[in-house]
Amino acid sequence: MGLARNILLAASTNAWLRERATKTAFVRRSVSTFMPGERLEDAMGASQTQQTQGIGTIFTKLGENVTKLEEADAVAQDYLDVLDKVHAAGLRAQISVKPTQLGLDLDKEICVRHLQRLVDRAGERNNFVWIDMESSPYVDPTIDLFRRTRARSAHVGIALQAYLYRTEKDVESLVPLGSAIRLVKGAYLESPSVAFPKKADVDENFYKLSCRMLQEDAQRAGGLLHIGTHDPRLADRLTTYIDVRQVPKSAYEFAMLYGIQRPLQQRLVQAGRPLRVLIAYGDYWFPWYMRRLAERPANVWFVVKNLFA
Numbered sequence: 001m002g003l004a005r006n007i008l009l010a011a012s013t014n015a016w017l018r019e020r021a022t023k024t025a026f027v028r029r030s031v032s033t034f035m036p037g038e039r040l041e042d043a044m045g046a047s048q049t050q051q052t053q054g055i056g057t058i059f060t061k062l063g064e065n066v067t068k069l070e071e072a073d074a075v076a077q078d079y080l081d082v083l084d085k086v087h088a089a090g091l092r093a094q095i096s097v098k099p100t101q102l103g104l105d106l107d108k109e110i111c112v113r114h115l116q117r118l119v120d121r122a123g124e125r126n127n128f129v130w131i132d133m134e135s136s137p138y139v140d141p142t143i144d145l146f147r148r149t150r151a152r153s154a155h156v157g158i159a160l161q162a163y164l165y166r167t168e169k170d171v172e173s174l175v176p177l178g179s180a181i182r183l184v185k186g187a188y189l190e191s192p193s194v195a196f197p198k199k200a201d202v203d204e205n206f207y208k209l210s211c212r213m214l215q216e217d218a219q220r221a222g223g224l225l226h227i228g229t230h231d232p233r234l235a236d237r238l239t240t241y242i243d244v245r246q247v248p249k250s251a252y253e254f255a256m257l258y259g260i261q262r263p264l265q266q267r268l269v270q271a272g273r274p275l276r277v278l279i280a281y282g283d284y285w286f287p288w289y290m291r292r293l294a295e296r297p298a299n300v301w302f303v304v305k306n307l308f309a
């Protein structure tokens, strides 16, 4: 894939750069394209607006790879509060969590317990928890977390990445469980030994895996596909597939990120397609922001031009 993408993804994990960039006024301003604000209240306000437009929400608190168990405890508590506040406000808003934010690097059993508490609370609140997928070394432990929580509750789903060769097998193993799966292309810097290097192959795999998850056996098992892309070509191909095979709305939702491809979001909603938009909040936005830049080199030129203007 592109050189610019690789450079940005490498930069996303650089602590020196994070320290400096997050203090730069222009960078702070340009982040607001992708998030309504750092506070949960900002995210809830944007979610309220989306709801009036017929768009559901997924909240995510930015952060990853915590280095102290107390930080993981605080994140879990924060998400429990979010589930309560969403319930009290009558918002149609789920949550999405990163395993390394719940302590996966430090103590897997504590991470499982945090996740189970969140999924249990989501069950009590008739809500739902998504597990994000991080870089490839985390795929096995993340699928294991999903299987363990899914065995207790149906209020949990998992993200899988179409750029990984292994995802086809992972999908086959998870479909019989009636899994809720968010399919995304994948946002990390991965080696060609584990991930398709060509974008066209990733796109095609996305289409193929989505079709697989919309088949009748997956529907009968109770599965749900979140089509997590802003790619209008893929969205059109998949809506055609859905219409031709009369896939019910209960079997899929489109899912996008706040501030990206709004025209496509509107077009889907106007056509009566179920859509959720993920809204991020929190102050640890640098790696997340860099991954958003890496997805579209035009974003980088916009930032660079303004930095030197």
Ligand SMILES: Cc1cc2nc3c(=O)[nH]c(=O)nc-3n(C[C@H](O)[C@H](O)[C@H](O)COP(=O)(O)OP(=O)(O)OC[C@H]3O[C@@H](n4cnc5c(N)ncnc54)[C@H](O)[C@@H]3O)c2cc1C
Residues within 6 Å of the ligand: 131, 132, 133, 134, 159, 161, 182, 184, 185, 186, 187, 188, 228, 229, 230, 231, 232, 255, 256, 257, 260, 261, 278, 291, 292, 293, 295, 296, 299
């Ligand atoms: C709801 C949701 C959850 C996600 N969760 C995860 C996760 O758990 N793990 C993970 O690895 N990845 C996750 N991602 C990110 C995903 O892997 C991709 O990196 C991202 O969605 C960009 O790919 P794309 O499918 O939109 O297609 P692309 O082919 O990259 O983009 C298609 C079009 O969308 C627009 N676009 C895409 N990205 C941007 C951007 N940043 N800025 C401006 N325009 C843009 C452009 O018009 C572009 O031409 C998630 C994405 C979504 C939508």
